[in-house]
Amino acid sequence: MIATDPNALAIDVRGLVKKFGDKTAVDGVDLQMPRGQVWGFLGPNGSGKTTMIRMICGLLRTTAGEGTCLGFDIAREVNEIKLRTGYMTQKFSFWTDLTIRENLEFVARLHQLDDMSATIDRVIGNLGLMDRQKQLAGDLSGGWKQRLALAAVTMHTPKLLLLDEPTAGVDPQARRDFWDEIHRLTTEGMTVLVSTHYMDEAERCDRIVYLANGKKLTEGSVADVIRESGLFTARAEGDGVRRLASELQGKPGADHVAYFGSALHVSGADEAAMRAAIRDVSSEGVTWTDVRPSLEDAFIALMSRAGEDHRTHS
Amino acid sequence: MQIPSSVLRIWAVFVKELVQMRRDRLTFGMMLGIPILQLLLFGYAINSDPKDLPTAVVVEEQTPLVRTLLQAMETSGYYRFVMQTDDPRESSDLLARGEVAFVVSFPAGFTERLVRGERPQILIEADASDPSASSNAIAQANTILNRALRHDLAGPLAGLSATPAPFELVTHQNYNPEGITQYNIVPGLLGVILTMTLVMITGMAMTREVERGTMENLLAMPAHPAEVMLGKILPYVAVGAIQTAVILVAARFLFAVPFVGSLGLLLFAVTIFVIANLALGFTFSTIAQSQLQAMQLTFFFFLPSLLLSGFMFPFRGMPPWAQTIGEVLPLTHFLRIVRGVMLKGASLADVQIPLFAISLFTVVVMIVAMLRYRRTLD
Ligand SMILES: Nc1ncnc2c1ncn2[C@@H]1O[C@H](COP(=O)(O)OP(=O)(O)OP(=O)(O)O)[C@@H](O)[C@H]1O
Ligand SMILES: [Mg+2]
Numbered sequence: 145m146i147a148t149d150p151n152a153l154a155i156d157v158r159g160l161v162k163k164f165g166d167k168t169a170v171d172g173v174d175l176q177m178p179r180g181q182v183w184g185f186l187g188p189n190g191s192g193k194t195t196m197i198r199m200i201c202g203l204l205r206t207t208a209g210e211g212t213c214l215g216f217d218i219a220r221e222v223n224e225i226k227l228r229t230g231y232m233t234q235k236f237s238f239w240t241d242l243t244i245r246e247n248l249e250f251v252a253r254l255h256q257l258d259d260m261s262a263t264i265d266r267v268i269g270n271l272g273l274m275d276r277q278k279q280l281a282g283d284l285s286g287g288w289k290q291r292l293a294l295a296a297v298t299m300h301t302p303k304l305l306l307l308d309e310p311t312a313g314v315d316p317q318a319r320r321d322f323w324d325e326i327h328r329l330t331t332e333g334m335t336v337l338v339s340t341h342y343m344d345e346a347e348r349c350d351r352i353v354y355l356a357n358g359k360k361l362t363e364g365s366v367a368d369v370i371r372e373s374g375l376f377t378a379r380a381e382g383d384g385v386r387r388l389a390s391e392l393q394g395k396p397g398a399d400h401v402a403y404f405g406s407a408l409h410v411s412g413a414d415e416a417a418m419r420a421a422i423r424d425v426s427s428e429g430v431t432w433t434d435v436r437p438s439l440e441d442a443f444i445a446l447m448s449r450a451g452e453d454h455r456t457h458s
Numbered sequence: 459m460q461i462p463s464s465v466l467r468i469w470a471v472f473v474k475e476l477v478q479m480r481r482d483r484l485t486f487g488m489m490l491g492i493p494i495l496q497l498l499l500f501g502y503a504i505n506s507d508p509k510d511l512p513t514a515v516v517v518e519e520q521t522p523l524v525r526t527l528l529q530a531m532e533t534s535g536y537y538r539f540v541m542q543t544d545d546p547r548e549s550s551d552l553l554a555r556g557e558v559a560f561v562v563s564f565p566a567g568f569t570e571r572l573v574r575g576e577r578p579q580i581l582i583e584a585d586a587s588d589p590s591a592s593s594n595a596i597a598q599a600n601t602i603l604n605r606a607l608r609h610d611l612a613g614p615l616a617g618l619s620a621t622p623a624p625f626e627l628v629t630h631q632n633y634n635p636e637g638i639t640q641y642n643i644v645p646g647l648l649g650v651i652l653t654m655t656l657v658m659i660t661g662m663a664m665t666r667e668v669e670r671g672t673m674e675n676l677l678a679m680p681a682h683p684a685e686v687m688l689g690k691i692l693p694y695v696a697v698g699a700i701q702t703a704v705i706l707v708a709a710r711f712l713f714a715v716p717f718v719g720s721l722g723l724l725l726f727a728v729t730i731f732v733i734a735n736l737a738l739g740f741t742f743s744t745i746a747q748s749q750l751q752a753m754q755l756t757f758f759f760f761l762p763s764l765l766l767s768g769f770m771f772p773f774r775g776m777p778p779w780a781q782t783i784g785e786v787l788p789l790t791h792f793l794r795i796v797r798g799v800m801l802k803g804a805s806l807a808d809v810q811i812p813l814f815a816i817s818l819f820t821v822v823v824m825i826v827a828m829l830r831y832r833r834t835l836d
Contacts, residue, residue: 203677203835222833226680237675241481242474253470254679256463 154335157211169195171358184349185339192358193339230297234308240282255300286313307338373442376415384429397421471689511559513537514549521569530606536595649792660739661752683831698732719799734820744830
């Protein structure tokens with residue numbers, strides 16, 4: 145029973161809840177994701193991204209809620225899901241005491257790929273690891289481990305890719321390559337759900353889902369999320385910026401004050417009040433410009449509007 | 459021909475385990491090192507032919523004949539007389555305290571009755587709690603005494619030196635009624651070594667994946683629990699085969715243990731026994747949370763196996779509750795098979811009950827493993 149309807153959702157889950165003891169990691173999240181898109185999973189540490197992904201691919205039992213992944217029930221048809229998804233774990237979880245090639249061979253054998261050695265040659269060639277294929281995977285640098293993992297989980301051309309912070313610790317150029325690869329895969333019909341903490345990566349997603357405290361705070365395209373935040377943002381640059389931050393902090397109208405590089409962004413939902421707050425502080429050595437709120441501004445606003453910062457550090 | 463995908467997945471896990479096993483030098487070395495070390499320790503400790511064993515003599519008469527016999531015993535090198543008494547209670551105390559290994563007793567009027575042809579008894583009591591220490595000395599006693607008499611009984615008494623011997627040698631193996639000998643121990647070691655190493659090694663099979671964080675990846679792959687189990691167990695069947703070969707060769711050439719039964723039958727039984735232990739180890743690894751716990755479970759199982767299987771102590775000498783526990787252990791049944799086949803030439807029909815018991819154990823343990831296998835990360 146293969147879900148053939150191309151319009152069917154790749155992921156269709158409702159009311160997913162996951163409790164660990166009396167701690168609720170995911171608290172009633174719905175997700176309806178069409179095929180062929182790239183969606184970003186965002187949210188602070190401990191917000192439930194990893195837990196959510198694990199439930200979607202059947203690695204964790206749900207406490208409540210139900211749904212399908214690629215048309216298969218996430219509770220009962222886990223094996224069908226495993227055959228058709230590629231899941232890249234947040235922490236490198238390939239075998240460090242196997243060589244690069246042996247890891248790929250293991251995956252290829254389990255998925256019974258045709259023409260195994262040619263396929264692996266091609267994958268290793270694409271990675272540019274031809275002359276290091278006999279090296280132990282554990283000896284690779286962090287970024288190379290991530291690349292190997294991505295290659296390994298896409299080798300069987302899955303219909304759905306679940307990537308959990310795939311670019312953590314990857315250098316900027318490699319990160320760019322990584323995303324080019326992700327977009328290339330979607331043109332081949334793959335659906336990609338990727339969790340990330342990088343705003344620039346979030347901007348490359350068709351749609352983003354923002355989790356906080358195990359709840360879905362918002363969902364939409366980047367523009368939607370920014371618009372929904374209803375923010376107005378002014379940007380201060382210059383030598384006096386450092387002093388401004390403490391003065392603006394807590395002023396009515398200046399809802400969020402945050403550094404972006406060396407510049408300071410002041411955002412508020414009420415434009416007039418925000419401007420009044422800016423006028424109030426001395427502008428010596430500071431130039432103000434109006435800017436489009438960034439995604440990060442929007443998230444900070446969303447977070448503080450949703451209540452205090454519940455980040456858990458466990 | 460289409461190979462079933464299940465077989466291909468077992469093959470995938472098998473190859474992975476084989477490579478990892480080969481690369482883990484320490485464990486690999488241990489798998490061969492432990493049997494060799496145990497063999498040498500156990501084997502040579504028992505096979506050495508201890509001499510000069512302290513002996514007490516209980517004798518009430520000092521005739522030349524008795525002196526000849528005692529002298530012969532002493533010159534044989536096995537017995538060293540440390541005291542002579544005419545009070546049997548004193549000598550049994552010494553034996554009980556382990557200060558002497560033997561008590562040799564000549565009854566009153568021994569010489570006279572021997573001359574009259576009444577075949578008087580010579581009693582040798584041995585501290586057989588360490589059977590390996592006393593067995594050779596006892597085995598030699600008859601020969602030593604006979605030879606001495608033949609020298610001495612010349613002239614008018616020559617007629618007495620004909621068989622049967624003019625005396626009756628009675629031996630009491632105290633503290634160890636079954637009188638286990640080294641022939642019993644080396645075949646038994648085969649079972650002990652296989653139990654210890656194989657349970658321990660597969661006990662780490664799944665916990666290692668958990669500890670190294672590779673479990674999440676393994677679970678995300680399309681392999682069924684039974685496929686993972688078989689793929690992880692099979693490489694170690696080869697290890698068991700190598701260990702068996704080492705021990706059998708050593709039994710034959712180092713310890714000269716007789717082999718009267720069918721080698722094919724023994725290897726068949728070994729295979730089933732090896733699989734039983736591997737399955738048990740795998741089950742442990744589905745229960746334990748860490749490699750350390752798997753190790754502890756292994757020892758928790760290994761100790762009763764060692765003590766209650768009939769390897770250390772004679773099975774029939776144990777209290778009923780201990781025998782009941784012993785009957786559950788695969789080693790108990792394996793010992794019956796291996797001793798039966800090697801020493802007594804037992805046939806398949808003779809060992810079918812213990813074979814069935816081991817197979818039943820394997821099936822039950824595998825079912826437990828499948829029920830315990832974590833299909834998810836919870
Ligand atoms: N196996 C577990 N047992 C107990 N609590 C867990 C377990 N896994 C996750 N949690 C808890 O569930 C919450 C959500 O964790 P999760 O790993 O899903 O967050 P995340 O969004 O992926 O965070 P990060 O960005 O740090 O990766 C956290 O509070 C975490 O401590
Ligand atoms: Mg995470």
